[in-house]
Amino acid sequence: AQSVTQPDIHITVSEGASLELRCNYSYGATPYLFWYVQSPGQGLQLLLKYFSGDTLVQGIKGFEAEFKRSQSSFNLRKPSVHWSDAAEYFCAVGSNDYKLSFGAGTTVTVRA
Amino acid sequence: GAGVSQSPSNKVTEKGKDVELRCDPISGHTALYWYRQSLGQGLEFLIYFQGNSAPDKSGLPSDRFSAERTGGSVSTLTIQRTQQEDSAVYLCASSLGQGATGYTFGSGTRLTVV
DSSP: OEEEOOOOOOOEETTTTTTOOOOEEEOOOOOOEEEEETTOOEEEEEEEOOOOOEEEEOOOOEEEEEEEEGGEOOOOOOOSSGGGGGGEEEEEEOOOSSEEEEEEEEEEEEEO | OOSEEEEEEEEEEOOTOEEEEEOOOOOOOEEEEEEETTTTTOOOEEEETTSOOOOTTTTOOOOTEEEEOOEEEEEEEEESSOGGGOEEEEEEEESSSGGGGGEEEOEEEEEEEE
């Protein structure tokens, strides 16, 4: 069975500082990996996805993520956060079928 | 439409009543999904529709929950005899094909059972 762990429930970061959100997955085959962001009162928006190829994936809003098979990780990073990046972030894993498994989410607070 | 549309955005209902939640996917998206997001929890898969195939209902938590998709487009999630533990945000998503392309989510319906 596939599963996702996001070890950090809440992260606070200063505006302009770097951000890294951790994601560890459990999956028996080559995973399809996703990061979504959810702003308050909004649905989830896809930031980036990994299927194969280059293990460093670029997404929208200046985010990137790196797939590390040896560590079963897919951490999300941003070099310099903006106040608008305050939101909840979800990592998800799936096969090429349909039933994604989501982590419990990491809430990011940005302080001025 | 331009995005996935869900209605109502908020619903407060009394325990024991039935509720219907509606999802209008992006035009041309063949796959439609329902997820539930409870407070402080991740997303819980409920049901999946793909074209004319039989839906995958394996995530529905009880027989009080049902869903249908008419004409391969609009979907309705029905919860009968609502319970307080049904209170959550119900999210609908659609995709062009199978999940590997990533979903487009609606803004959700916040259901509160009092």
